[in-house]
Amino acid sequence: xxxxxxxxxxxxxxxxxxxxxxxxxxxxxxxxxxxxxxxxxxxxxxxxxxxxxxxxxxxxxxxxxxxxxxxxxxxxxxxxxxxxxxxxxxxxxxxxxxxxxxxxxxxxxxxxxxxxxxxxxxxxxxxxxxxxxxxxxxxxxxxxxxxxxxxxxxxxxxxxxxxxxxxxxxxxxxxxxxxxxxxxxxxxxxxxxxxxxxxxxxxxxxxxxxxxxxxxxxxxxxxxxxxxxxxxxxxxxxxxxxxxxxxxxxxxxxxxxxxxxxxxxxxxxxxxxxxxxxxxxxxxxxxxxxxxxxxxxxxxxxxxxxxxxxxxxxxxxxxxxxxxxxxxxxxxxxxxxxxxxxxxxxxxxxxxxxxxxxxxxxxxxxxxxxxxxxxxxxxxxxxxxxxxxxxxxxxxxxxxxxxxxxxxxxxxxxxxxxxxxxxxxxxxxxxxxxxxxxxxxxxxxxxxxxxxxxxxxxxxxxxxxxxxxxxxxxxxxxxxxxxxxxxxxxxxxxxxxxxxxxxxxxxxxxxxxxxxxxxxxxxxxxxxxx
Amino acid sequence: xxxxxxxxxxxxxxxxxxxxxxxxxxxxxxxxxxxxxxxxxxxxxxxxxxxxxxxxxxxxxxxxxxxxxxxxxxxxxxxxxxxxxxxxxxxxxxxxxxxxxxxxxxxxxxxxxxxxxxxxxxxxxxxxxxxxxxxxxxxxxxxxxxxxxxxxxxxxxxxxxxxxxxxxxxxxxxxxxxxxxxxxxxxxxxxxxxxxxxxxxxxxxxxxxxxxxxxxxxxxxxxxxxxxxxxxxxxxxxxxxxxxxxxxxxxxxxxxxxxxxxxxxxxxxxxxxxxxxxxxxxxxxxxxxxxxxxxxxxxxxxxxxxxxxxxxxxxxxxxxxxxxxxxxxxxxxxxxxxxxxxxxxxxxxxxxxxxxxxxxxxxxxxxxxxxxxxxxxxxxxxxxxxxxxxxxxxxxxxxxxxxxxxxxxxxxxxxxxxxxxxxxxxxxxxxxxxxxxxxxxx
Numbered sequence: 002x003x004x005x006x007x008x009x010x011x012x013x014x015x016x017x018x019x020x021x022x023x024x025x026x027x028x029x030x031x032x033x034x035x036x037x038x039x040x041x042x043x044x045x046x047x048x049x050x051x052x053x054x055x056x057x058x059x060x061x062x063x064x065x066x067x068x069x070x071x072x073x074x075x076x077x078x079x080x081x082x083x084x085x086x087x088x089x090x091x092x093x094x095x096x097x098x099x100x101x102x103x104x105x106x107x108x109x110x111x112x113x114x115x116x117x118x119x120x121x122x123x124x125x126x127x128x129x130x131x132x133x134x135x136x137x138x139x140x141x142x143x144x145x146x147x148x149x150x151x152x153x154x155x156x157x158x159x160x161x162x163x164x165x166x167x168x169x170x171x172x173x174x175x176x177x178x179x180x181x182x183x184x185x186x187x188x189x190x191x192x193x194x195x196x197x198x199x200x201x202x203x204x205x206x207x208x209x210x211x212x213x214x215x216x217x218x219x220x221x222x223x224x225x226x227x228x229x230x231x232x233x234x235x236x237x238x239x240x241x242x243x244x245x246x247x248x249x250x251x252x253x254x255x256x257x258x259x260x261x262x263x264x265x266x267x268x269x270x271x272x273x274x275x276x277x278x279x280x281x282x283x284x285x286x287x288x289x290x291x292x293x294x295x296x297x298x299x300x301x302x303x304x305x306x307x308x309x310x311x312x313x314x315x316x317x318x319x320x321x322x323x324x325x326x327x328x329x330x331x332x333x334x335x336x337x338x339x340x341x342x343x344x345x346x347x348x349x350x351x352x353x354x355x356x357x358x359x360x361x362x363x364x365x366x367x368x369x370x371x372x373x374x375x376x377x378x379x380x381x382x383x384x385x386x387x388x389x390x391x392x393x394x395x396x397x398x399x400x401x402x403x404x405x406x407x408x409x410x411x412x413x414x415x416x417x418x419x420x421x422x423x424x425x426x427x428x429x430x431x432x433x434x435x436x437x438x439x440x441x442x443x444x445x446x447x448x449x450x451x452x453x454x455x456x457x458x459x460x461x462x463x464x465x466x467x468x469x470x471x472x473x474x475x476x477x478x479x480x481x482x483x484x485x486x487x488x489x490x491x492x493x494x495x496x497x498x499x500x501x502x503x504x505x506x507x508x509x510x511x512x513x514x515x516x517x518x519x520x521x522x523x524x525x526x527x528x529x530x531x
Numbered sequence: 532x533x534x535x536x537x538x539x540x541x542x543x544x545x546x547x548x549x550x551x552x553x554x555x556x557x558x559x560x561x562x563x564x565x566x567x568x569x570x571x572x573x574x575x576x577x578x579x580x581x582x583x584x585x586x587x588x589x590x591x592x593x594x595x596x597x598x599x600x601x602x603x604x605x606x607x608x609x610x611x612x613x614x615x616x617x618x619x620x621x622x623x624x625x626x627x628x629x630x631x632x633x634x635x636x637x638x639x640x641x642x643x644x645x646x647x648x649x650x651x652x653x654x655x656x657x658x659x660x661x662x663x664x665x666x667x668x669x670x671x672x673x674x675x676x677x678x679x680x681x682x683x684x685x686x687x688x689x690x691x692x693x694x695x696x697x698x699x700x701x702x703x704x705x706x707x708x709x710x711x712x713x714x715x716x717x718x719x720x721x722x723x724x725x726x727x728x729x730x731x732x733x734x735x736x737x738x739x740x741x742x743x744x745x746x747x748x749x750x751x752x753x754x755x756x757x758x759x760x761x762x763x764x765x766x767x768x769x770x771x772x773x774x775x776x777x778x779x780x781x782x783x784x785x786x787x788x789x790x791x792x793x794x795x796x797x798x799x800x801x802x803x804x805x806x807x808x809x810x811x812x813x814x815x816x817x818x819x820x821x822x823x824x825x826x827x828x829x830x831x832x833x834x835x836x837x838x839x840x841x842x843x844x845x846x847x848x849x850x851x852x853x854x855x856x857x858x859x860x861x862x863x864x865x866x867x868x869x870x871x872x873x874x875x876x877x878x879x880x881x882x883x884x885x886x887x888x889x890x891x892x893x894x895x896x897x898x899x900x901x902x903x904x905x906x907x908x909x910x911x912x913x914x915x916x917x918x919x920x921x922x923x924x925x926x927x928x929x930x931x932x933x934x935x936x937x938x939x940x941x942x943x944x945x946x947x948x949x950x951x952x953x954x955x956x957x958x959x960x961x962x963x964x965x966x967x968x969x970x971x972x973x
Contacts, residue, residue, distance in 0.1 A: 048839065053633070056662065192633035200631030350631075353659035357635035362584070362653040362839075369837030376835060377828035384824065388532045421768055424832050424840050428847070431825035432779070435817075438824075439786065442817045449537055468789040471688055472782040478680045479778030483771055486673035488666070491771045498775065 005522065008515045015507070016402060019409035026412050043412045044171065045187070046419030048490050049367050051360035052187035053195065057160075057350040059180050062095065064152030064348035065145055069096040072119065072140075076100065079118050085110050088133055096145070098122065098138040105134040152347040153180055160184065162343040163198050167336075181353070192357055194336055202305050202349050203340040205255030207291070207323075210299035210311050211246040219244060231301070233308045245308050247301050252291050257284025261341035263334045264324070274334035276325040276341065285321025293317035304337075370423035377427050378404075381434055389441055391530035395516045396437035399508040403433050406504035407497060416500075419493030429501025432476070436509035440465040441531055454529045458517050466510055473502050535816035544808040547864035554749055554861060561756015571759055574766030577667050579660035580625040583638055584838075587618040588649035596620060599645035603628075603638060612838050619653070619838070627657055670770050674751075675721045677774055679703060681747070681781060682728050682740050689739035689788055699731050699740075738869040743784050746862035750780045750853040757849050768843040776850025779825070783818060783858035790814050791863070803870060807863050815859075822855040 025042040047054050069092040076098065077090050085107045093099040102111060108127070115122055121144040126137045157174060160182065164172045173185040189195055211228040218224055224246060233243040260279040280288055291300070292314050301311040302325050310326040325337075382400065385393035407426060411418065444461035452460065477499060484495035520526045565571065575582045581604060585596070593609035600607065604624040613619045628634060635655045642650040658666075686699055706727045725748070732741035751773055758765055790810035794801075801809065829851060833844035 053635075193636040196631050196633045351629045352631060352657075353629060354657065354662050355634055356654065356656040357633070357652070358654045359635070359652060361586075361651060366837050366839055369835055370832075370840070373832045373835035373837075374828075377831035380827055380831070381824050384827075388534075388820070390532075420837070420839050421771060421843060424836065424843060427828050427832055428775070428825065431828035432782070432821075434824050435782070435821040438817050438820045442814075442820075446537070446813070464793070468786055471789060472785045474684060475681055475781040475785060476775075476778035478684065479677055479774045482673050482677040482680070483774050485676075486669045487771060488767070491767055494771055494775075 005515060005518050008511070009519070012512050012515055016405065019402075019405045022409035022413045023405065026408070042415075043408065044415065044417045045363075045367075046417045046422065046490055046493050047185055047187055047356075047363075048358050048420045049363045049370075049418065050187050051358045051363035052185065053189050053192045053358075054354070054356045054489065055184040055186075055196070055199070055352055056177065056354035057156075057182045057184060057199070058353045059153050059156045059182065059347075060349050060351065061149035061152045061180050062348075065096045065140070065148045066092065067348070068148050069098055069140065072122070073098050076115070076119065079114055080111070083110065083114055085114060087111075093137070096140055097125070098140075100136045100138065101132070102134040102136070105129045108134060108136075111136065149180065153182070155347040156350060157182055159343055159346055160199050163339050164195075166339045166343065167195060167198055169195070182350070188360065191332075194332060196352070198336045198340060200350055200352070201336070201340040201346070203255065203343075203345045204305055205258070205341060205345070206251040206303045207253040207288075208247040208249075208251055208301050208303055209291075209295060210301050211248050212298065214246040219246060231303060231306065231308045233311075245301065245311060247303070247308070252300075253284065253287050255341060255345055257281050257287070258341055258344075259284075261338045263331070263338050265331075273326070274331050276334055276338050278323045278325065278341065280321035280323070282321075285319070288321055288323070289317060289319045366420045367423075370420050374423055374427035374430075378430050381430060385434055385437070389437075389531055392441055392517075395513050396434060396441070396509070398516070399437065399513045400430060400433055402512060403501070403504045403508040404430065406508065407500045410500045410504070411496065416496050417493050418497070419490035421490045421494035422497045425494040425497035426501060429498060429505065433501065433505045433509060435472075436465070436469045436505055437513060439468055440509070440513070444529070444531060448529065448531075454526070455521055457529070458514075458521065462510065462514055469506065469510060473506060477502050533816075535819055537816075539815060540809070540812050541815075542808060543811050543859055544804050544864055544867060547860065547867065550860035550864065551868075554753070554857075558749070558752045558756060561752060561759055564756065564759040568759060568762070571755065571765040572762055573663075573667075574764040574769070575623065575656055575658050575663070576767040577663050577670070577765065577770075578625075579627060579658050579663035580623065581627060581634070581658075582654075582656040583622040583624075583634075584612075584653040584655075585620050585622065585638075585642065586651045586653055587620070587646065588651075590618060591620075591646070593620070595645075596622065599642055600638065603641055627659055629659060666767065670767075671721050673770075673774065675724055677777060678721075678725065678728065678744065678747070681777075682732070682744055685743045685781075685785075686732075686737050686740045689743075689792065699735055699737065702731055703728065736873075738866050739788055741869065742862045742865035743781055743788070745865055746784055746857040747777050747780060749857050749861050750850060751777060753853045754846055754849045758846070763842060763845065766842060768840065769846045772843045772846035772850065776847055776854060780850065780854030780857060783822070783854050784862040786817065787811055787814050787858050787863055791866070804867050807866060811859055811863055818855055818858065822851055826851045 073090050073092050077087070080087050080090070085102070087100060087102050089099070089101040091099060100111070102108065112124065115124065115138065119138075121141050122138040123141065124136055125139045126135075128135045153176065157176060161172075161174045164174060164184070164186065169186045169189060171187055173183070175183050177183045184199060186192075186195055208231075211225070214224065214228060219230065222230075224230070227249045228246050229249050230244040231247050233245050235242060257280045258278055259281045260277075262277050264275050264277045265273075296314050296316060299311045299313050301308045302323070303309070304325070312326075378400075382397045385396045385400075387393070389396065404426070407429065410416075440461050443465045444457045447457035447460045448454070480495045480499040480502065484492055484499065487495055583600075583604075593611075596609050597607055600622065604622065604626045606626070607622050607624040609620055609622050611619065612621050628637075634657055635652045638655060639650070639652045642652070683700060683703075703724075706724060725744075728744060729741060732738070732744065754773060754776065755765075758769065763769075787810060790813055791807055794806050794810050794813075826848065829844050829847045832840060833848060836844060
């Protein structure tokens with residue numbers, strides 16, 4: 002048995018370390034320089050400070066489809082350079098690619114080109130008929146898996162960038178499962194803007210407005226080949242939607258954008274917010290060529306499938322700058338600029354879980370939770386005092402230390418305190434005295450058998466320790482399982498419960514024993530106040 | 532101060548049949564309600580759907596609210612919560628909106644349109660049906676794993692046979708693998724696993740694990756049954772409470788078992804039932820005190836902790852009551868029932884683990900064997916003297932098995948002789964060992 006002084010030193014060090022860990026949580030601005038060595042602080046969960054919790058599902062299938070579209074374009078380019086004639090190369094079904102050659106004369110050349118240039122594709126069927134040779138190429142499952150994973154990773158990256166630029170304090174964005182993203186935005190003021198920013202796919206395309214398409218053709222949906230109708234963005238929700246015929250081919254995409262910012266009063270917008278775009282060198286070159294080739298035609302700026310504006314190209318634009326008009330409020334323009342700056346989402350997302358806690362409710366919850374816990378805690382402290390007199394004081398000291406340690410551990414690992422977490426702490430207080438009740442009841446029993454205080458305490462602690470161990474382990478198992486399977490607030494509860502049990506073993510058994518030993522050996526007390 | 536007199540001696544064990552009846556009746560009532568209602572009323576987190584909590588600044592009623600939200604939610608159930616003058620309402624619907632819109636904004640706008648700027652959306656929760664389904668599976672898995680680990684821990688700590696514990700681990704592992712391979716629903720998985728576990732406890736002679744698990748199932752069934760009776764919503768928080776109270780309820784059970792384990796080695800004069808009853812009485816003061824403190828804390832949270840954790844606390848309150856009740860009236864009497872049912876095969880004594888741990892001795896078959904032999908010799912002596920005919924064949928067979936390892940058994944025979952001569956007639960307790968010993972000997 003180590004000496005009392007030694008054990009007291011250990012307890013004191015733990016206590017001081019515990020208090021040290023709590024400084025950042027309770028003192029708003031610690032001394033300069035101190036904050037570097039101090040550990041983290043306890044974060045309040047969304048249920049306490051208010052905020053929004055979203056679970057997004059990335060439609061990764063769309064990302065694979067996009068990749069298949071791009072592959073089809075790449076194949077066309079390759080075939081052209083190799084002078085292999087084709088009638089059609091396009092995505093078919095979900096993400097197969099169908100190529101049609103005029104005959105099977107160049108089939109070997111085609112196969113070689115695919116084998117060398119596109120190892121992720123394998124030919125699944127080849128059919129030659131009067132119309133030509135039709136080849137279906139399938140993407141390998143590994144490639145599809147890789148594309149899906151990459152889409153989710155990119156989506157997380159993009160959403161994180163957008164949220165950072167939007168300005169939310171301590172956001173939490175992380176992967177859940179294989180294709181889900183959890184987004185937690187504490188204290189968010191404008192959930193609608195945040196959601197529209199997060200979910201904006203932000204696919205920016207420049208397309209030429211089709212010429213020689215009559216209104217009658219539009220009405221009857223009889224459009225020339227390579228022309229499609231796109232809706233025009235309208236400020237008036239009740240007005241019928243205008244459709245604009247655009248050439249299907251995208252002449253320029255948002256991938257060349259280096260910057261997007263809100264400009265007030267630029268272009269023809271008369272004081273309305275517009276978004277200025279800067280292209281990189283390559284983008285600028287493409288832009289210059291397009292504008293140079295098509296002076297007098299209309300160039301539509303399409304964002305997520307909606308035409309924002311279709312200005313007439315007046316002259317060749319060499320400096321790689323463009324302006325998007327028609328973003329109506331300042332806030333809308335700001336969100337749009339962020340979305341364009343941070344790049345497109347690789348695939349659309351949908352919200353599969355959404356919860357918002359208003360700041361008022363969070364505030365009430367903290368107040369109620371802390372009040373109820375305080376009443377419970379004080380009740381127990383008084384009870385222990387009345388029931389076990391001075392020994393009760395010892396147990397109460399252990400209880401307070403237990404509380405400090407739970408919070409300290411939570412702070413140092415940066416855990417999140419949720420409302421069920423507060424309940425968990427209160428519950429721990431209730432369970433924590435259990436250890437001392439066990440020990441004390443045992444000591445009383447031993448005293449009744451006529452043992453000396455010394456012997457009664459020795460036996461009491463020795464016997465009760467194993468019992469407390471066994472009893473706490475089952476609760477710890479429950480807490481660990483809860484942590485593994487729970488989400489959000491429930492995880493917070495499991496964390497406090499687990500740390501509470503651990504701290505309990507230390508304070509109720511180790512710390513209280515030191516006090517008893519001190520009074521027995523140093524003060525040589527003859528009678529226990531228990 | 533003392534609430535429970537130290538010399539208290541209530542015959543708890545004597546009430547066991549009535550207690551079993553009472554527990555059975557409550558569980559049955561709960562199950563019937565569950566059956567009639569077609570299952571628990573699942574919260575949005577498990578079932579999918581939408582939950583909206585709104586605070587109005589003036590009195591309103593559910594039909595008005597329903598009208599204001601008519602475009603957004605259908606088939607909404609609307610209930611007032613909190614005190615009358617708070618005008619707080621909880622709106623629950625199966626409608627979900629997966630599009631990229633902030634529901635709190637959309638709902639807030641709809642309410643403002645109908646009521647003016649007064650209403651305040653306190654919280655909105657929307658869960659897609661797939662998420663709810665996933666969570667349900669996860670929750671069942673969690674219960675399953677909690678049961679598994681707890682059963683293993685108790686077998687390890689309370690049963691003297693490490694081999695049985697290992698056999699259980701192995702068979703459980705195999706069972707999980709097979710049940711998983713069959714690709715069953717988690718409902719069947721957990722049911723199947725539970726049956727397998729209990730059957731294993733029975734056949735591997737692990738009565739303590741059996742008792743602990745049965746009382747755990749008892750507590751959980753009663754809590755779920757009461758939720759069904761009150762038609763309360765079963766949410767993720769309530770589920771968390773269930774797991775917590777299973778930890779807590781075991782805590783209680785273990786403390787009584789621990790005392791049984793201790794008395795078993797100390798008091799040899801008492802019969803098995805009396806011994807268990809005295810263990811319950813000795814720990815009664817602690818059981819009552821701790822239950823009171825925990826109950827008090829949760830009651831405070833229930834009364835003052837706010838609406839969000841109300842149901843969580845409700846489940847915990849039931850759990851604390853049933854947890855304490857079951858450790859006294861279910862877990863311990865099951866040990867007696869087990870012995871009655873398994874007849875002469877008898878309950879193995881809780882291991883000598885306590886002494887080993889206390890003295891820091893290495894645990895293992897070798898360290899424990901002398902103790903085991905010491906006790907098992909007695910029936911051998913008795914049969915040889917033909918003093919008691921109640922000790923039947925298996926016991927004499929055990930005696931042979933015991934002497935088959937002469938190095939240990941032989942050494943233990945001598946010290947045991949005088950004891951056996953002194954107290955000749957305790958067939959029930961003395962024969963407690965052989966069942967286990969026979970197995971390891973054979």
